Amino acid sequence: MHTRTAALTGALLVVATATACSGGSAKPSPTVTVTKTVTAAPGTEDAKTSSGVLKMGMKKSVNDDANDVHITVRAVEYQQPYKGPQPQKPEDFQGGDIWATASVKVCNIRGASISVSPTPWSLAYPDGTSIESTGLSGGDMPKPEFPMDKPVKAGRCAAGMIAYPVPSGKKPERIVYAPDGADPIEWAVIQP
Structure with missing residues (x-):
């Protein structure tokens, strides 16, 4: 997932840089930052420790x-x-x-x-x-x-x-x- 986000961010930076350079003026090139947060609530079976024991409260x-x-x-x-x-x-x-x-x-x-x-x-x-x-x-x-x-x-x-x-x-x-x-x-x- 991190590879896809990094590749997408890199591609957007290349497009933004190319667009900024094509005008011929000395404007600062824009930067694009892509942040993706993934939050998943654990289900009843997803909250196990490494030994297969459930976490307290599950x-x-x-x-x-x-x-x-x-x-x-x-x-x-x-x-x-x-x-x-x-x-x-x-x-x-x-x-x-x-x-x-x-x-x-x-x-x-x-x-x-x-x-x-x-x-x-x-x-x-x-x-x-x-x-x-x-x-x-x-x-x-x-x-x-x-x-x-x-x-x-x-x-x-x-x-x-x-x-x-x-x-x-x-x-x-x-x-x-x-x-x-x-x-x-x-x-x-x-x-x-």
């Missing part, structure tokens, strides 16, 4: 024609530690010393009603370990919570935060959505 379409399920899923944001009102510190058996949250959204585009839950969502670490959702809800857990076993009709969405008890000295690499019987979908966790 949505992914999931279509299961056999079961008449057509949804989009999105990991919107990851916070570690969670910056809102702090729930009670995780218990030792939960494996972490602070709470982190993944803000996620699932939309039922068309077809049959679906049921959503935090269970398919997990955190994946560079060393191969993962942290699953605790399934805890209510009380002082971060709000708004992603619903547990909530039916979602066609044309509606479910969104909220899923809390994870994480080790404070370790950051996940990806948020993973892996419902039973489907290929996992992953989003890169970008840490400042």
